[in-house]
Amino acid sequence: MNNYSHFLKEAKTMAANETHRLKIKKAITSYETQVAAMKKQQFSDWREARDVATGIKNEVLENLPDLLQQFEEKLTSRGAKVLWAENAEQARNYIGEIIARHNARKVVKSKSMTTEEIELNEYLEKLGIENWESDLGELIVQLAGEKPYHIVTPAMHKSKSEIASLFVEKLGIEYTENAEELTMAARAHLRKAFVTADIGITGANFIIADEGAIVMTENEGNGRLGMACPKVHIAIAGIEKMLPRLADLSLFLPLLSTSGTGQQLTGYNSFVRGPQSATEPDGPEEMIVILLDNGRSGIYRQEKFQHVLRCIRCGACLNACPVFRTVGGHTYATTYQGPIGSIITPQLRGMGEWQHLAHACSLCGACTEVCPVGIDLHHLLLETRWQAEQEDAASKKWHFAIQMWSKVITKRKMVDALRPLLKLFIPVVKPFMSANQQKRLPEMAKKSFAQMWEKNEFSR
Amino acid sequence: MSTQVKQNSKVSLFIPCLVDQVLPEIGLAMADLLRKLGYEISYNPRQTCCGQPAFNAGHRTEARTVARHFLQTFAEADYIVSPSGSCTAMVRNYYPVLFAKDDSLMTQVKSLQKRTFEISEFIYAENKVDQISGHLDLKVSIHNSCHSMRELGIDNQIEEIIRRIDGVEIFIPQVEHTCCGFGGLFSYKMPDIASAMAKSRFEAYNGADLDVLIVNDPGCIQHFRAEASSAGFKGEVLHLVEFLQKAMVSA
Numbered sequence: 001m002n003n004y005s006h007f008l009k010e011a012k013t014m015a016a017n018e019t020h021r022l023k024i025k026k027a028i029t030s031y032e033t034q035v036a037a038m039k040k041q042q043f044s045d046w047r048e049a050r051d052v053a054t055g056i057k058n059e060v061l062e063n064l065p066d067l068l069q070q071f072e073e074k075l076t077s078r079g080a081k082v083l084w085a086e087n088a089e090q091a092r093n094y095i096g097e098i099i100a101r102h103n104a105r106k107v108v109k110s111k112s113m114t115t116e117e118i119e120l121n122e123y124l125e126k127l128g129i130e131n132w133e134s135d136l137g138e139l140i141v142q143l144a145g146e147k148p149y150h151i152v153t154p155a156m157h158k159s160k161s162e163i164a165s166l167f168v169e170k171l172g173i174e175y176t177e178n179a180e181e182l183t184m185a186a187r188a189h190l191r192k193a194f195v196t197a198d199i200g201i202t203g204a205n206f207i208i209a210d211e212g213a214i215v216m217t218e219n220e221g222n223g224r225l226g227m228a229c230p231k232v233h234i235a236i237a238g239i240e241k242m243l244p245r246l247a248d249l250s251l252f253l254p255l256l257s258t259s260g261t262g263q264q265l266t267g268y269n270s271f272v273r274g275p276q277s278a279t280e281p282d283g284p285e286e287m288i289v290i291l292l293d294n295g296r297s298g299i300y301r302q303e304k305f306q307h308v309l310r311c312i313r314c315g316a317c318l319n320a321c322p323v324f325r326t327v328g329g330h331t332y333a334t335t336y337q338g339p340i341g342s343i344i345t346p347q348l349r350g351m352g353e354w355q356h357l358a359h360a361c362s363l364c365g366a367c368t369e370v371c372p373v374g375i376d377l378h379h380l381l382l383e384t385r386w387q388a389e390q391e392d393a394a395s396k397k398w399h400f401a402i403q404m405w406s407k408v409i410t411k412r413k414m415v416d417a418l419r420p421l422l423k424l425f426i427p428v429v430k431p432f433m434s435a436n437q438q439k440r441l442p443e444m445a446k447k448s449f450a451q452m453w454e455k456n457e458f459s460r
Numbered sequence: 461m462s463t464q465v466k467q468n469s470k471v472s473l474f475i476p477c478l479v480d481q482v483l484p485e486i487g488l489a490m491a492d493l494l495r496k497l498g499y500e501i502s503y504n505p506r507q508t509c510c511g512q513p514a515f516n517a518g519h520r521t522e523a524r525t526v527a528r529h530f531l532q533t534f535a536e537a538d539y540i541v542s543p544s545g546s547c548t549a550m551v552r553n554y555y556p557v558l559f560a561k562d563d564s565l566m567t568q569v570k571s572l573q574k575r576t577f578e579i580s581e582f583i584y585a586e587n588k589v590d591q592i593s594g595h596l597d598l599k600v601s602i603h604n605s606c607h608s609m610r611e612l613g614i615d616n617q618i619e620e621i622i623r624r625i626d627g628v629e630i631f632i633p634q635v636e637h638t639c640c641g642f643g644g645l646f647s648y649k650m651p652d653i654a655s656a657m658a659k660s661r662f663e664a665y666n667g668a669d670l671d672v673l674i675v676n677d678p679g680c681i682q683h684f685r686a687e688a689s690s691a692g693f694k695g696e697v698l699h700l701v702e703f704l705q706k707a708m709v710s711a
């Protein structure tokens with residue numbers, strides 16, 4: 001089954017899944033209430049904040065090569081290493097080499113979509129490395145044998161009772177739906193991992209050029225432990241995670257936490273500037289930052305699409321998207337779900353196999369409205385549809401139909417002459433359609449507006 | 461929309477394809493309303509469609525063909541008024557994208573942009589809200605279409621127009637501004653998602669016992685009507701102009 005058929009099949013199942021819909025509705029309603037309150041509390045003018053952030057990210061795009069170089073120089077001057085990975089395979093191989101060099105057996109991982117993108121878990125499993133997810137949400141999906149459902153809240157689709165049952169089965173705890181007790185159970189399970197892991201692997205929410213630092217935000221403190229306890233810390237970051245100055249965080253940290261989770265600030269914000277220094281009592285002996293391209297420079301080179309690289313992965317566009325809410329994160333079968341995922345996946349992984357995602361959108365524009373860095377998301381989905389057609393990757397069937405239609409629709413006489421035929425045609429094709437398709441077959445009016453106008457059938 | 465329309469100018473009806481072929485009563489109701497507001501109206505039957513169905517589905521070559529036809533049809537018109545937020549957005553916001561590389565047509569597009577209005581924004585731009593009056597004892601709610609709201613920036617204009625009708629009770633749902641799931645060819649390509657979206661949207665009116673859901677886009681109307689019975693929605697789904705037609709007759 002190709003990706004498109006798979007998507008349609010899953011979407012159909014999910015669209016009919018009331019339990020899922022209500023769970024997500026509940027989660028997103030509470031998210032929206034918090035976000036609205038936090039926007040009011042923290043920003044006198046949210047739009048202005050968005051425009052400033054957009055400007056800073058545009059500055060990043062204009063100077064990306066220089067900023068990356070600056071970042072590398074600063075960070076390496078403090079003894080860290082920077083590795084450039086052109087693609088997923090190269091990134092995995094780097095990690096493989098580090099593991100081999102240290103004879104490592106056990107890895108502890110913090111939440112990172114970039115590691116999902118390079119399919120690190122699968123790779124580590126193949127190497128026979130013990131791999132612990134330290135983020136609670138990630139741990140839940142890992143224990144359930146699933147992929148993250150959402151870029152920010154990987155276990156958004158799991159109710160408390162589902163998590164409780166999962167923990168009873170996998171961690172051997174007593175059944176409880178108390179959130180704190182569940183978190184404590186996960187913590188107890190993970191603490192062992194932190195002290196015994198050979199390598200900590202993290203992502204990065206921002207990388208800072210002038211300071212040569214990486215910044216991680218999280219709510220449990222596990223990511224921080226995971227990179228501080230083991231001897232080796234590997235951070236993997238997409239090249240677009242760049243910010244020019246440390247000072248920019250004064251805007252970007254609250255922007256991300258407000259849009260992402262409706263928090264004033266994320267619980268833990270870690271700044272890492274290198275391995276343990278002579279004056280520091282602890283920390284990893286070795287720190288390696290892998291800068292991942294994996295298709296990003298391809299996006300960078302396209303004028304129309306370049307600005308999607310402003311994305312800070314806050315997840316707001318997913319939450320706002322009525323299609324995401326209907327089909328759920330797993331239906332996309334991608335690392336990045338929702339509107340942003342439907343734009344970058346065809347760019348990163350191939351138009352032919354992924355362009356259908358750009359059609360999974362009613363063009364309502366709710367995503368564009370919420371994006372904190374002003375990405376014109378729904379218009380870029382439109383651009384993707386057009387690009388797919390230019391690259392001959394779009395559906396031929398629909399294109400043919402539209403070609404025929406455009407010939408007819410530009411001629412009034414033909415339009416009106418074909419009306420009776422269309423009326424006959426609709427009942428013929430109807431039985432071959434699904435119930436939901438049948439419902440929206442239009443019932444042609446007896447006469448077109450033009451015919452009525454001609455006959456002067458108006459109330460005057 | 462800040463552009464002011466000259467007094468007593470002629471209004472040319474922009475009848476979207478869906479209205480022309482499936483919902484002509486919306487066109488009639490709009491013509492009726494414009495006449496009541498004192499306009500001389502005209503209609504050029506050569507018009508058929510603005511090209512939006514092709515454009516939105518990514519078929520820009522065909523969209524251009526249809527849009528060129530549209531440009532010719534409306535070359536002479538003073539003011540162009542449409543009962544659809546999304547068709548107006550097509551002309552105003554997307555024609556410039558379609559013809560970005562075509563200088564000669566861009567001049568026409570720019571002139572068209574200034575002359576094309578969605579009906580509620582037209583009533584507003586023209587300061588005609590006060591001329592609307594009527595009476596209907598009904599409970600209603602308003603669905604401002606996504607394109608009308610986010611592409612054209614139409615906000616509570618529709619509500620203010622409806623407030624001119626005595627006896628109407630307006631229900632404001634907790635969750636406002638969520639897409640109905642139409643999305644043009646989207647609802648044909650991904651009908652199951654579109655149906656579920658309509659169902660969620662109808663849920664916002666649960667328990668409100670609405671008589672009428674007032675909508676300003678024929679696409680959404682078509683979609684809502686197709687989904688109403690399976691979503692258990694008992695009220696009527698009417699276009700703003702149909703609603704005003706009812707209200708102004710019964711006044």
Ligand code: SF4
Pocket residue numbers: 259310311312313314315316317318340370371372373374375377
């Ligand atoms: S595209 Fe915008 S809203 Fe979506 S995840 Fe990125 S920054 Fe957030």
